[in-house]
Amino acid sequence: MEHDSTPDMSSMAGLNNRLTTAAKAMEIVKSGDRIFVGTACATPRTLIRALEEETQYLYDVQLFHFLTDGAIPNWEEKPKTRFKHKVFFVGADTREAVKEGMADYIPISL
Secondary structure, three states: OOOOOOOOHHHHOOHHHHOOOHHHHHOOOOOOOEEEEOOHHHOOHHHHHHHHHOOOOOOOOEEEEOOOOOOOOEEOOEEOOOOEEEEOOOOOOOHHHHHOOOEEEOOOOO
């Protein structure tokens, strides 16, 4: 039996309706939100950068993440973030933020 590798365009039809820019995505973030940040190679660095650069006043926004890569931006080799982070794993990109109180470590058992 031969397998057809042509993509099924009917399943892709609604994709364009769901695509947006990072700036547009920031319009839905509001004070008090809890945001889960994607894990490992799925860490949404562009969205995190847009969130950190957002000009609207946001308070009590918390970012939750597991094993990330670049979830907390650095400025002059120090973590710099507007938000409180809750981390389930302390990796290279979150270690200093936890030490400085910008992030809380929440231990979990896998």
